[in-house]
Amino acid sequence: MxxxxxxxxxxxxxxxxxxxxxxxxxxxxxxxxxxxxxxxxxxxxxxxxxxxxxxxxxxxxxxxxxxxxxxxxxxxxxxxxxxxxxxxxxxxxxxxxxxxxxxxxxxxxxxxxxDRVSAEGRRAHLDRAHPALSRGISVFSSIVLVVSLAVLVMQLLEKLTQPAPIAANIGTFTSPVDLPVWLNIAVGAVTALASTERALRLRYNWLLDGGAG
Known part of the structure; x- marks a missing residue:
């Protein structure tokens, strides 16, 4: 089908x-x-x-x-x-x-x-010319997405458990991470960059990259 x-x-x-x-x-x-x-x-x-x-x-x-x-x-x-x-x-x-x-x-x-001139081609050239640096960038991108996902999950849990009926039955959850607005924006920007870097290598994970999108 x-x-x-x-x-x-x-x-x-x-x-x-x-x-x-x-x-x-x-x-x-x-x-x-x-x-x-x-x-x-x-x-x-x-x-x-x-x-x-x-x-x-x-x-x-x-x-x-x-x-x-x-x-x-x-x-x-x-x-x-x-x-x-x-x-x-x-x-x-x-x-x-x-x-x-x-x-x-x-x-x-x-x-x-x-194509060699494209962003994907330039990223592939970096991987061939400087493999250690390339691996470091790849690992950093993955770490950024994991941390961003964890922060997002904790913030969502806090909001979902705030309504009185839910709080009365299962209690409330308070996120240990309380980011100011400007830092939330910065985290979002860095997360987008990390997902873009992974896209240049055609790497995709439904949880990490899907959540970021």
């Missing part, structure tokens, strides 16, 4: 040329590539282009598929583009992409390669 719904979302492309990634598109565009052999010694290059701030006439965001530089198809999210040997799956989160993978018929999945 999911496959049929995904197939209905795919529309034919109009053949226009893929635009080169520009540096000013860092915050609003993602571009990934997949190179597949054609069995005769040649290859075909597939490109997935996502404009995060662009929607169609119905207000939906879309992913575009290019084949050898020409527009081949468009789909709303979650997108599933049929290609030789499998499917290119593209899923969006509140902070970027959470999936852009080539999934073969036997279920093997591999992530597409980001």
């Amino acid at each position: 999911r496959s049929r719904r995904a197939a209905r979302r795919v529309k034919s492309g109009d053949g226009h040329a893929l635009q080169r990634f520009r540096w000013w598109q860092l915050l609003g565009r993602a571009l990934f590539y997949l190179r597949l052999g054609d069995g005769d010694g040649g290859h075909t290059v597939y490109a997935v282009d996502v404009r995060h701030n662009r929607t169609d006439s119905s207000g939906f965001a879309n992913a575009d598929l290019y084949v050898d530089g020409r527009h081949h198809a468009r789909s709303r999210f979650p997108a599933a583009f049929p290609v030789p040997g499998g499917t290119i799956e593209v899923k969006k989160s509140a902070f970027g992409l959470k999936r852009c993978h080539y999934v073969t018929a036997d279920g093997t999945a591999r992530q597409l390669s980001p």
Whole structure:
């Protein structure tokens, strides 16, 4: 059923040329590539282009598929583009992409390669050039999201147990963390940055990143 719904979302492309990634598109565009052999010694290059701030006439965001530089198809999210040997799956989160993978018929999945100039490409380059620094950033992002989730849960519990009927039956909960408004705003901003960093690596956890979104 999911496959049929995904197939209905795919529309034919109009053949226009893929635009080169520009540096000013860092915050609003993602571009990934997949190179597949054609069995005769040649290859075909597939490109997935996502404009995060662009929607169609119905207000939906879309992913575009290019084949050898020409527009081949468009789909709303979650997108599933049929290609030789499998499917290119593209899923969006509140902070970027959470999936852009080539999934073969036997279920093997591999992530597409980001354009070198894109934010995802720059993050991948950092990982290759400075692996220790990259791991440190990744760990810090995860810690920020865990702490933010814990603070959010405690604040929600405090609010939920304040009504008199609930307090009379189960008692009240007082959060040990009482942040001023400005610090709550700062925590929210840092959490958004952490989720964005994870999105650049196409890392997604429904509890951590979903809660942050």
